[in-house]
Amino acid sequence: MCYNPHRLFLPRASGCEAMRGREEPQIALEPQIQRLGVDMEITLTINGEQRTFSIAPSTRLLDLLRRAGYYGVKHGCDDGSCGMCTVLLDGTPILTCVTLAAKADGRSILTIEGVGRTPELGWRRTEGLHPIQEAFIETGAIQCGFCTPALVLAAKALLDRNPNPTEAEVREAFSGILCRCTGYLKPVQAVLRAAARMRGEPVPPMEEEAQRLIIPPEGPLPLGEGFPVGEISPPEPEGGAGLQTRARTIVLPTIVLPQRIPETRVVGKPEKKVDALRLVQGKPAFTDDFELRGMLYAKVLKSPVPHARIRRIDVSKARALPGVAAVLTYQDLPRVIYSTAGQSDPIPGPLDTFSLDSKVRFVGDRVAFVAAETPEIAEKALELIEVEYEELPAVLDPREAMKPGAPIIHDEPEYVPFDGSDPSRNLAAQIHIEIGEVDKGFEEADYIFEGEYVVPKVQQASLETHVVITYWDEDDRLVIRTSTQVPFHVRRILAPVLRLPPKRIRVIKPRIGGGFGGKQEVLIEDIAAHLTIATGRPVRLEWTREEEFTAARSRHPMRIRLRTGVKRDGTIVANEMYVLSDTGAYGSHALTVAGNTGHKAMALYPAWDEKGEPRIRFHADVVYTNTPPSGAFRGYGVPQGFFAVEVHMERIARALGLDPLEFRLKNALKAGQEHPFSRAWSEGREPRPEIVHTCGLPECVRYGAAYVGWHEKFGNPDWHRVPGQPHLRRGIGVACVMQGTAIPYLDMGAASLKMNDDGSFNLLIGATDLGTGSDTVIAQMVAEVLGCAVEDIIVYSSDTDFTPFDKGAYASSTTYISGAAAVKAAEQVAEQIKEVAAALLSERGSPVSPADLRLADRRVWAPDGRSVTLEEVALSSLHHRDQRQIMAVASYVSPVSPPPFAAQFAEVTVDIETGEVRVDRLVMAVDAGRIVNPLTASGQVEGGMIQALGYAVSEEMVFDERGRVVNPRFGPYKIFQAHEVPELGVIFIETVEPTHPFGIKAVAEIPMDGVAPAVVNAIYDAVGVWITQIPATPERVWRALRAAGKDSAPGEPG
Secondary structure (H helix, E strand, C coil): CCCCCCCHHHHCCCHHHHCCCCCCCCCCCCCHHHHHCEECCCCCCECEEEEEECCCCCCEEEHHHHHCCCCCCCCCCCCCCCCEEEEECCEEEEEEECCHHHHHCCEECCHHCCCCCCCEECCEEECCCHHHHHHHHHHHHCCCCCHHHHHHHHHHHHHCCCCCCCCCHHHHHCCCCCCCCCCCHHHHHHHHHHHHHHCCCCCCCHHHHHHHECCCCCCCCCCCCCCCCCHCCCCCCCCCHHHHCCCCCCCCCCECCCCCCCCCCCCCCCCCCHHHHHHHHCCCCCCCCCCCCCCCCEEEECCCCEEEEEEEEECCCHHHCCCCEEEECCCCCCCCCCCCCCCCCCCCCCCCCCCCCCCCCCCEEHHHHHHEECCCHHHHHHHHCCCCCCCCCCCHHHHHHCCCCCCCCCCCCECCCCCCCCHHEEEEEEEEECCCCCCHHHCCEEEEEEEEEEECCCCCCCCCEEEEEEEEECEEEEEEECCCCCCCHHHHHHHHHHHCHHHHHHEECCCCCCCCCCCCCCHHHHHHHHHHHHHHHCCCCCCCCHHHHHHHCCCEEEEEEEEEEEEECCCEEEEEEEEEEEEEEECHHHHHHHHHHHHHHHCCCCCCCCCCCCCCEEEEEEECCCCCCCCCCCCHHHHHHHHHHHHHHHHHHHHHHCCCCHHHHHCCCCCCCCCCCCCCCCCCCCCCCCCCCCCCCHHHHHHHHHHHHHHHHHHHHHHHHHHCCCCCEEEEEEEEECHHHHHHHHCCCEEEEECCCHHHHHEEEECCCCCCCCHHHHHHHHHHHHCCCCCHEEEEEEEECCCCCECCCCCCCCCCCHHHHHHHHHHHHHHHHHHHHHHHHHHHCCCCCCCCCEEEEEECCCCCCEEEEEEHHHHHHHHHHCCCCCCEEEEEEEECCCEEEEEEEEEEEEEEECCCCEEEEEEEEEEEEEEHHHHHHHHHHEEEHHHHHHHHHHHCCCCCCCCCCCCCECCEEECCCCHHCCCEEEEEEECCCCCCCCCEECCCCCHHHHHHHHHHHHHHHHHHCCCCCCCCCCCHHHHHHHHHHCCCCCCCCC
């Protein structure tokens, strides 16, 4: 029997999809091979080249290939559940992390390095990229790029045997390979486009798509008007059978222009990502794709108990083990308290963490560090460490944490509180905000609605786990090569912990295989650094998948109570929220995540009084428990808040018989109004008033409703029924959301830009591209200013020695903050270029003023049509006359945080017999200001919706009575696979935000906010029961149906 551990909807699943069409993993050798205790010799043909290896019988094929330099083969798990290690063995996809190398003896292996290469390598010409690789680049199917090699290889195997696949067959081919970034849509579209091209069929170019998927401004769309879906949704393409699929080969989103948009040449265009070429070839771009002589391998001994003091620890046997270079305990390290939260100085939260401590506070907490010659020796050393624990009472339920007599988790005298921290009450943070006359508003209300909502602890599940390499350079400076979102914060935070000045620490951020907030944490860098200090040698540390679940960070689980006062006409007159947030054993991001929950989610419905003042009360208790710590996760507290708020709003609208769309828009924040929280709270800084300049939410609702056919489906009993399947009910739901763009008066980004001899430019930015495409969109903005192509901008990012400071990749700020800094630098460089060009043009003809020149098409143009090339300008300035380097450095701090807005729509089918929820369609209409690159932006929305869908219906970290995570791996922790995701639609409502030079706002986090409430609201629309705790698993829905005695949709006979 074939069992697929990722299958989400078990009642009607066949369960065999993930491994169909690929060779079964080989996890054991024949007995006679196993008995061999010496190395054995095998011969492999890898990418057409025959190679011989001497290996131990237990060597995995994954380890052999990576040690041989095939870094496109990635490691993301150890049980074959993620698919990152996929290669083709004799043309068939296999999982190398569960295949012994000896089983491949005499066979042919294809890795991504053998699929295709850059066409031109100096004077040498190669066979070029494979059509699949080209399609991945042009469709924006590459985000972080960690899963890209596996997806490309799986696609190649499919097209080799079936040149005309359907969408379902492409998704099936991808079903064993997880992707956390893209939502799978663009990779599927890339394969369909490649297949069509390989069959010789026409595929419309991106430039053509970009024009026909934009709806020009022709007046507002009235709410409730039946807008023809064909006029707003992407058109079906022409072509062969392989093109007639739900995904289509049309990849760009629908863009609505409510106002005239300034004409641009590069900004707004679907430019290829600047990093796509290296990622699609599997180049060694990631932290672990790096080897050093004499490298040691680190492992960490972790606590098996949730709360204890270490009474005795004996590491003598471990230190005596041959091959062990160092074993460190709390007795060996300086006792320096700090916070792991990667935030600006001062960190807005308590200091409550030590590299190693004599007390452990959760199952998985650190006990000892080991560095050894091999990972196997390091693991053996961990087994030899003897630890005697004095177990202490543990508290696992946040509702018990503040009760009198509860175990005190942080009793260390060094504890440094921050604004509401009280470790004697297990309080990591506390917030109380009251804006306006809230009690008076409740007195004026005709109805008061109350509800409690529960959201789970979920994992970021980046496919690349945390990994770091540390070493001393030739100047005895500590180099930390790490997969981090916050390299400059890593340097600042670790300096006192390591007893090194920041000037002796260099942090290099290579490519990151997904972050989602989980790598906004100084999580493992100190471990490797301590071991390098102890041994003087390079040290590598990589978290396993289980360690990601048990010892990394996750989303804060919360219990949220809402109380809302409403008039009979649907006017909200008072809003109150109480949040109980579980920060786990340590308080990183405790204050700011909870603050964001209220700051964003409560701000959408301000409950204005007759004087125009909001009436909002917000209180949050953030408590310690003996569970793995929570931290930053994409959305940063806002998804938790909007799940509660938007389900609550739907319940109010339904109870009062109001149209859900009209009710929301009637009460929602509008352009020209003051952000209701802006005077009351900021992330650790003094709050200042902010005006919301742009708000496209009404258009998001109108066009989103038109796209999904809301008015034809909502309240239509015929649509709710599924013909011939009486056990199924359809439903449609909506949620309105807002987010923020950076942290005002706090987030700072900088950029350095210099001109090269050939008229190209080096752009150095401290910003961190997690796969979001920030390097690309910043390059587009710079190219727009300089009148050149994106390919002329060479982007370097995130090396604390060479790139300017940047606070890092979080708070949806990179494009807005770092992009604005890059634009300022580009404007300065443009002025310098004009000065040199004016001198050249004046030498060759009539005098011209720099102020009269413009940059376009890699040239500098005079009003009379004369021009000089950028290369001529560069050569003149560097070599010929008045020599100087044309360059500039600029930085930017924003005084505002302009909010993006969105309307999220969901369609579901619910099985009333089993409680199974199938999400059929997700459509998000987003106001994110101007869209710099519709490919990267729509990819962010698509991927975010699928990540949020897991939060809504399947993902949840589950603990036993001892505080142990019972599902610390993929499979039991259910992430959507390619064949399970619903239809996706993206609409951008382009407003022009006046606080940014190109009118942009954020887009990365807002897709996380609306899916869960929209799905839950759709479940109610389908079967008439409210799910107030997510994920909405079949069990929870089934129990709600049984409790309510429901077996029909609202309005239908029971």
